[in-house]
Amino acid sequence: MTATSDDARTRKGLLRFLTCGSVDDGKSTLIGRLLYDTQLVLEDQLAALERDSAKHGTTGEDLDLALLVDGLQAEREQGITIDVAYRFFSTPRRAFIVADTPGHEQYTRNMATGASNSQAAVILIDARKGVLTQTRRHSYICALLGIKNVVLAVNKIDLVEFSGERFHRIVADYLGFAAPLKFAAVTSIPLSARFGDNVIRRSEHTPWYDGPTLIEHLESIDVREGLEEKPWRFPVQWVNRPNLDFRGFSGTVASGVVRPGERVVVAASGRESVIQRIVTADGDLPEARAGDAVTLTLADEVDVARGDVLAHADARPEVVDQFAAEVLWMIEEPMLPGRSYLMRIGTQYVPARVTSLKHKTDVNTLEHMAAKTLALNEIGFCNLATATPVALDPYADNRATGAFVLIDRFTNATAGAGMISFGLRRATNIHRQALLVDKSARVRLNGHRPAVLWFTGLSGSGKSTIANVVERELHALGVHTYMLDGDNVRHGLNRDLGFTDADRVENIRRVGEVAKLFVDAGAVVLCSFISPFRAERRMVRELLAAEEFIEIFVDTSLEECQRRDPKGLYARALEGKIKNFTGIDSPYEAPQNAEVVLTPSPLGPEEEARLVLEALRARQIIGS
Amino acid sequence: MSTQSRMALTPHLRQLESESIGIIREVAAEFRNPVMLYSIGKDSGVMLHLAMKAFHPSKPPFPLLHIDTRWKFRAMIEHRDAIAERYGVKLLVHTNPDGVARDINPISSGSQLHTQVMKTEALKQALDKWQFDAAFGGARRDEEKSRAKERVFSFRSAGHVWDPRNQRPELWNLYNTRISQGETIRVFPLSNWTELDIWQYTRAEQIPVVPLYFAAPRPVIERDGQLIMRDDERMALKPGEREQVRMVRFRSLGCYPLSAAIESRAATLDEIIAEMLASRTSERSGRLIDSDEAASMEKKKRDGYF
Numbered sequence: 027m028t029a030t031s032d033d034a035r036t037r038k039g040l041l042r043f044l045t046c047g048s049v050d051d052g053k054s055t056l057i058g059r060l061l062y063d064t065q066l067v068l069e070d071q072l073a074a075l076e077r078d079s080a081k082h083g084t085t086g087e088d089l090d091l092a093l094l095v096d097g098l099q100a101e102r103e104q105g106i107t108i109d110v111a112y113r114f115f116s117t118p119r120r121a122f123i124v125a126d127t128p129g130h131e132q133y134t135r136n137m138a139t140g141a142s143n144s145q146a147a148v149i150l151i152d153a154r155k156g157v158l159t160q161t162r163r164h165s166y167i168c169a170l171l172g173i174k175n176v177v178l179a180v181n182k183i184d185l186v187e188f189s190g191e192r193f194h195r196i197v198a199d200y201l202g203f204a205a206p207l208k209f210a211a212v213t214s215i216p217l218s219a220r221f222g223d224n225v226i227r228r229s230e231h232t233p234w235y236d237g238p239t240l241i242e243h244l245e246s247i248d249v250r251e252g253l254e255e256k257p258w259r260f261p262v263q264w265v266n267r268p269n270l271d272f273r274g275f276s277g278t279v280a281s282g283v284v285r286p287g288e289r290v291v292v293a294a295s296g297r298e299s300v301i302q303r304i305v306t307a308d309g310d311l312p313e314a315r316a317g318d319a320v321t322l323t324l325a326d327e328v329d330v331a332r333g334d335v336l337a338h339a340d341a342r343p344e345v346v347d348q349f350a351a352e353v354l355w356m357i358e359e360p361m362l363p364g365r366s367y368l369m370r371i372g373t374q375y376v377p378a379r380v381t382s383l384k385h386k387t388d389v390n391t392l393e394h395m396a397a398k399t400l401a402l403n404e405i406g407f408c409n410l411a412t413a414t415p416v417a418l419d420p421y422a423d424n425r426a427t428g429a430f431v432l433i434d435r436f437t438n439a440t441a442g443a444g445m446i447s448f449g450l451r452r453a454t455n456i457h458r459q460a461l462l463v464d465k466s467a468r469v470r471l472n473g474h475r476p477a478v479l480w481f482t483g484l485s486g487s488g489k490s491t492i493a494n495v496v497e498r499e500l501h502a503l504g505v506h507t508y509m510l511d512g513d514n515v516r517h518g519l520n521r522d523l524g525f526t527d528a529d530r531v532e533n534i535r536r537v538g539e540v541a542k543l544f545v546d547a548g549a550v551v552l553c554s555f556i557s558p559f560r561a562e563r564r565m566v567r568e569l570l571a572a573e574e575f576i577e578i579f580v581d582t583s584l585e586e587c588q589r590r591d592p593k594g595l596y597a598r599a600l601e602g603k604i605k606n607f608t609g610i611d612s613p614y615e616a617p618q619n620a621e622v623v624l625t626p627s628p629l630g631p632e633e634e635a636r637l638v639l640e641a642l643r644a645r646q647i648i649g650s
Numbered sequence: 651m652s653t654q655s656r657m658a659l660t661p662h663l664r665q666l667e668s669e670s671i672g673i674i675r676e677v678a679a680e681f682r683n684p685v686m687l688y689s690i691g692k693d694s695g696v697m698l699h700l701a702m703k704a705f706h707p708s709k710p711p712f713p714l715l716h717i718d719t720r721w722k723f724r725a726m727i728e729h730r731d732a733i734a735e736r737y738g739v740k741l742l743v744h745t746n747p748d749g750v751a752r753d754i755n756p757i758s759s760g761s762q763l764h765t766q767v768m769k770t771e772a773l774k775q776a777l778d779k780w781q782f783d784a785a786f787g788g789a790r791r792d793e794e795k796s797r798a799k800e801r802v803f804s805f806r807s808a809g810h811v812w813d814p815r816n817q818r819p820e821l822w823n824l825y826n827t828r829i830s831q832g833e834t835i836r837v838f839p840l841s842n843w844t845e846l847d848i849w850q851y852t853r854a855e856q857i858p859v860v861p862l863y864f865a866a867p868r869p870v871i872e873r874d875g876q877l878i879m880r881d882d883e884r885m886a887l888k889p890g891e892r893e894q895v896r897m898v899r900f901r902s903l904g905c906y907p908l909s910a911a912i913e914s915r916a917a918t919l920d921e922i923i924a925e926m927l928a929s930r931t932s933e934r935s936g937r938l939i940d941s942d943e944a945a946s947m948e949k950k951k952r953d954g955y956f
Contacts, residue, residue, distance in 0.1 A: 040662050109814065111798040112791045114844045121662060123842060135819050142821040263672065264679045268708035276704070278672045278823075307706035318664075319671035319704070332679050356819055370824050373679070431824045438828040440818040618831050 039249045043177075044125040044140035046168070047150030048160035052181045055090075056150065056219035057113050057126050060241070063226040064115045110136045119245045134403040135356035137164055138443055141171035142429070145249045148177045148240070153186045153216070157199045163389040165200075169207035170352055170405065170445060172425055175247050176204075178214040179240065183232065184221055190234035206392060215240050253316035257341035258282030258290075259419070259427050261372035262334045266321050274305055274321040275330055277373065280426035284322075284338075285313045292328060293335040293343050293417035299324040333374030335417035335427065343417040343427055346449035348381070351421075354405045357434065357441045361400035364528050366535065366565050367441060369412060371430040377413040377568055378432065384408065400442075409450060413569060421445035435561040468548035474505050474648045476545040478570060479638065481554040482563060482617060483580030484609045485595055486587035488631060489554045492580060492624065495635035497552050505648055508544050510537055511554040525606065531562055538566035545574055550647065558614045573645065578638060579620035584609050586626060621645075663851050670697075670839040671704040672823065673802060674786070677837050678704075678711050680827040681784040684837075685777075688714040688741070690726045691903045692859050693788035693840055695733075696848055699857045700839060701786075702737060713740035715776055715785070719768035720745060721756055721905035723881050729860045736858075742780065746772035756907045757885060764905070774810050777834065784835045792844045802841050808832035846926060853919040863922065865899040865914040876910035901926075 045053045113124040125140030141147065147168045151161055168176060178200055186192045197214045204212060215224055216232050217240060223229030226241045238246070259280040266274035284290070284301060291298045304311040305321040314320045322336070330336070337343055355361045361380060369378035385394040386406040400406045421428030432442035469475055479496065481489040490511055500507045516523075520536055523529040534557055544551045557563050567575045587609065588596045599607035606612045617623075622641045627633040642648050659667065677684050686701060688694045701710040716730055734741035746754075749767040756764040777785060791798045801817050803825045809832075818826050829835060840848070852859060870877045871891045877898055880887075885907055887893070898911035899922075916925040 040665060109799045109817075112842070113798060114792045114842075121844075139819040139821050143823075264675045264705075266705065266708055272707060274707075276675055278668060305706070307703040317668055319668040319675070321706070368828065370826065373676075375828075425822065429822045429824065431821055431826065433826055433828055438826065438830060440821075440826045443819070443821045 040121050040123065041146065041244060041247060041249055042123045042125070042144045043146040043148060043244065044127050044137070044144040044168075045148045045150060046127050046137050046140070046164040047179075047181075048152070048155075048158050051150040051152045052219045053126055053150055056148070056179065056181065056217075056225070057124055058090075059219045059222055059225050060122075060124070061113065061115050063222060064117055064241075110140045117241060117245060122244065134163065134167065135354065135443075138167050138171060138354050138356075141168050141173055142443070144171075144173060146175040146177065146244070146247050147173045148179050150179045150181050151196055151200070153180050153183045153189075153192055153196065156196050157203060159390050161200070162203055165204055165207060166387075166389045166392065166405075167354070169204075169209065170354070172421060172445070174210035176209045176212045177240065177243060178212055180214065180216045181219055183216040183223065184218040188216070188223075188229075188231040190216075190232070193232075193235070213237070213243055215243065253281045254283055256281040256316075256424055257343075257419075258284050258336075258338050259343060259424065260284065260322065260336040261374070261427070262330055262332055262336065263373045264332060265330070272323070273327075274323045275336070276319075276321040278319045279314050279316050280372075281316045281424050282338075283313055283315050286310075289339045290324070290336050291339045291342060292330055293337050293345055294415055295329065295334075297328045298339055299326040299328045301325075333372070333376075335372060337417070343419050344449040345415045345417050347413075347415045348409060348411045348450040349418065350384075350407065350409050350447045350450055351430070351444040352405060352447065353380070353400065353408050353410075353432070353442050353444045355400040355402055355442050357439050358402055359434070359441075360402075361406070361432075361442060362528070363399075363408075365531060366435060366561070367432040368435050368568075369410070369416075369430050369432055369444075371416055371418060372427060374416065375433075375568075376416055377435075377565055378410050380408045381411045382409045407447070408444075410444070418446055418449065420448055422447075435564060436559070465546055465548065472506055472548045474550070475573075475646065476548050477550050477574050477576055477642070477645075477647045478541045478545060478566070479550065479552045479576050479578055479642075480557070480563065480566065481552065481578045481580055482557045482620075483582060484584060484587045484614055485556055485607070486590045486592055487580040487582035488626070488634070489556075489580045491631045492578075492634045492638070493552045493554045495631050496638045499635060499639055500550055500642075500648070503648060506549045507552060508549050509552045509554070510541060515540075531559075534562040534566065538569050541566065542569045545570060550642075556608050556614070558608045558612065560615045560617070563617065576622065576641065576645070576647075577617055577620040578622040578624065579617045580634075581616070581623050581625050659851075659854050663847065663854065666843055666847060667700065667703070667851070669823075669842065670700045673825075673837065673839040674701050674704040674710075676825060676827065677784050677786065677835075681835070683780070683782050684712040684784040684786065685715045685742070685780065685782040686710070686712055686786040687773075687788070688716050688730070689788060689903075690716065690722065690730045690733075690860060691788070692848055692852060692863060693790065693843075695857050695859055696843070696851055697786060697788045697840055698733070698737065698739070699855060710739060712786075713742050715742045715744065715780075715782075717769055717772045717776060718743050718745045719756075719764070719772070719905050720750070721764075721768075721907060723860070723862055723879070723903065723906045723909075725862050726860055726903060729858070733858065742776070744772055744776035744779070746775060755884070756905050761908050764908075768905075777810065782834065783829065784837055786837050786839060788840050789838050790840050790843050790845070790848075791838075800838060800841065802838055803827065804836040804838065805829070806834045806836060810834065812836075846923070849919065849923050849926065853923065860903060862900045862903060865897050865917045865921075867895045868898050868911065869893040869895050870898055870911055877913070878909075879906060879911055881906040 045056060047053055111126040113126060115122055125144060127137040127140040149161060149164055151157060180193050180196055193216045215237060216235050217224040219225060223231060224239045226239060228239055259282060260277050261280060262275045263277040266276045286301050286303060288301050289298060290301055302323040302325045304314045305323060335343060363380045363383050366377050366379050369376050383397055384407045386397040386400060386404050388395055397406060419427040428446040430444045431440050434441045481493050483489050493509060497507050497509055515537055520533050523533050537553060541551045541553055591597060598604050599610040608614050622638060624634045624637060746768055754764055754767045789797055791800060801820050805818055806812055868879050870879050871893055880893060896913060897915055899914045899916060900909055900911050903909055914925060916922045
């Protein structure tokens with residue numbers, strides 16, 4: 027054997043495809059068949075399979091090939107596939123990664139997961155049953171996730187006496203349904219995964235079929251997605267700074283091609299520079315193409331950070347803070363318009379809200395229906411707004427810069443997956459202008475740095491009292507301050523808000539945005555709000571730079587607060603006269619990483635204020 | 651080690667390399683205190699090599715961690731120390747002191763207890779001791795059935811618990827790296843590599859590997875149908891056992907009493923790759939700890955094993 031003949035398979039690009047279909051259509055059996063017939067099943071695995079077939083198998087004396095792929099113990103016992111499994115096999119012509127995705131309705135999110143990284147889909151149909159609800163759902167998800175190549179695998183053809191008539195009727199049904207989904211290619215193949223007909227071996231039982239076997243077809247699919255012909259996009263992943271002489275921007279080219287000497291732009295800020303070098307551990311490259319993980323250096327010292335997208339100056343992505351997108355919901359708790367989620371797009375996390383849910387789509391009929399929320403596995407067309415402008419492209423143009431996920435801010439669960447349709451409003455162009463007076467200029471003039479002091483704690487804990495003393499002291503030191511609390515906010519800016527959960531969230535969001543403006547103006551802003559939920563406090567924290575948010579937990583016990591009860595509120599809450607009162611019938615989530623924790627001091631609020639000022643000096647917000 | 655001249659990567663290996671580099675960089679960018687588990691094997695070798703490439707001209711911004719059970723082949727420990735020196739990376743080594751005190755070992759304690767105490771428990775101790783919030787592992791999805799379903803970013807709740815039913819969906823390459831205090835992530839940059847890819851990449855990039863992977867005349871004993879190399883005096887011969895020199899190599903390396911050798915004449919990377927293409931057994935078949943029953947890897951993973 028020569029040095030290179032063993033990797034001939036790797037010259038033709040890798041093909042990633044997923045298999046989908048409804049329960050019992052035989053997906054796992056089909057993949058088991060592919061592994062078995064391409065001789066990827068090894069002797070010790072075969073021995074395990076023989077043992078398992080006897081114990082759990084459903085095929086009598088034969089090997090149950092599905093047991094090869096149903097990995098987790100629980101599902102082996104239940105006989106269903108509950109998660110996405112990735113399988114690897116290769117033929118002399120090509121290497122494959124198969125995502126085996128579940129057919130069960132509640133696991134639709136896993137199918138979308140498999141589809142998101144696949145270039146082709148094999149949709150299985152049980153020849154006895156024809157096109158089912160799940161077939162439609164899966165086809166729609168494949169289309170939604172941008173899969174262009176579909177193989178309609180009409181399985182168990184042996185159980186309908188290898189009937190060509192039956193096959194053609196199913197194909198016609200399917201094509202009728204799938205026409206609006208606009209797949210680039212649908213290839214239909216009659217096969218039997220259990221016996222291997224038309225999988226790798228051409229079947230003598232289907233003389234009426236003269237198309238390719240499944241494997242022949244998969245080997246021939248063109249996987250080039252035209253990514254290199256698309257505009258160049260480079261989401262900056264990591265700033266590489268080994269010493270003062272080198273500042274590189276590491277990341278993976280999402281699309282297009284870039285070369286040294288080309289003029290590029292930081293999409294969000296509009297700042298321009300020129301590519302100097304394309305650095306890799308194997309030496310500098312003359313060009314970097316879609317998929318290449320490289321490090322770029324620029325000719326100028328421009329401000330670039332993780333999350334920025336670099337593009338050619340003459341082919342920029344949209345930079346917007348509002349856009350329309352299809353959203354697939356993936357957790358039990360429903361998607362609520364108005365709630366803040368964390369959006370991950372490219373290499374960036376940014377707070378985002380669904381501002382309106384236009385409709386949801388019935389995956390069986392593709393009809394649009396009005397809806398107020400999205401439940402698990404539902405798909406809706408939404409408008410979203412982000413806290414700061416983001417660079418993006420429509421998903422149909424670019425999978426890498428048009429896709430996002432939404433993360434629950436409280437549980438950190440991956441809650442939704444989104445595909446951007448179009449930008450709604452171009453972000454204001456102020457970011458593209460170099461501001462003549464910026465935050466750092468104001469800091470120089472003020473002689474102190476801006477910050478938000480966020481006082482959180484139970485009602486009656488002493489937040490406002492301490493905040494007042496802190497403000498008095500800061501003022502005496504010549505620090506520009508402003509106090510935001512329930513009184514001056516609820517009566518004006520937030521007069522339209524009540525006390526429902528959604529309104530409380532919006533209340534804090536607005537307070538956060540106002541505080542941010544004051545910080546931009548150079549002030550130290552004291553915010554005094556019970557703010558019982560971690561998610562909302564975190565939302566405000568993320569609006570600001572890391573050193574600008576100082577969470578001060580006024581940690582006075584519930585018993586002590588009840589004892590103090592300065593406004594008589596606890597007494598009334600305990601009598602049931604006030605509903606949703608924090609600490610009584612509504613929870614308070616104590617901070618886990620507050621910058622300052624204040625427990626009641628025998629010396630009173632003056633002492634507690636002193637501790638806050640000390641913390642501000644330690645952080646060099648104010649001078650010492 | 652091979653002395654062939656370096657070959658250009660095939661598009662397939664370049665694609666895998668770029669993907670893995672992207673994953674490794676992501677961890678450095680998002681986590682406070684990551685660590686790379688280094689098991690000295692061929693997969694760890696590739697993973698470390700990728701990390702060096704990912705951050706060039708910087709060094710990887712995280713240390714290596716080796717969980718030393720005290721029963722690794724001597725050649726592995728030599729290789730480990732030489733590699734840390736050669737790459738100029740920080741190497742942390744942890745051994746479970748409780749296990750040492752109780753004299754847990756693979757021979758008299760049994761493979762299951764030894765693995766639990768000296769590997770799984772030791773790993774958790776080390777992660778807690780240094781407060782790591784993300785740990786790279788070299789596991790591949792093609793190794794074993796329960797690993798085929800593993801995420802690239804695998805979420806562990808406080809106490810390092812892996813719940814296969816409560817893993818985050820991973821769409822595109824948009825990994826959800828958010829965790830709360832006490833929670834950790836295990837990251838598998840080699841998820842999409844196969845054993846063949848590992849060897850072909852090792853050859854193309856001339857990555858140093860432990861010489862035990864190459865066939866050589868070595869003293870072995872036959873025990874329970876497996877060839878075991880007696881690496882030191884701690885492993886006593888049973889009645890009737892005798893050492894004999896055979897031409898063997900290892901496909902997978904671990905604690906020496908638990909790693910079976912195969913008879914082979916493959917003494918170069920080319921020969922290893924050729925042998926593997928013709929082989930009809932999987933690489934983990936030489937791992938004595940996997941064979942209790944088919945689901946045993948899943949059980950170990952739930953306990954916190956890599």
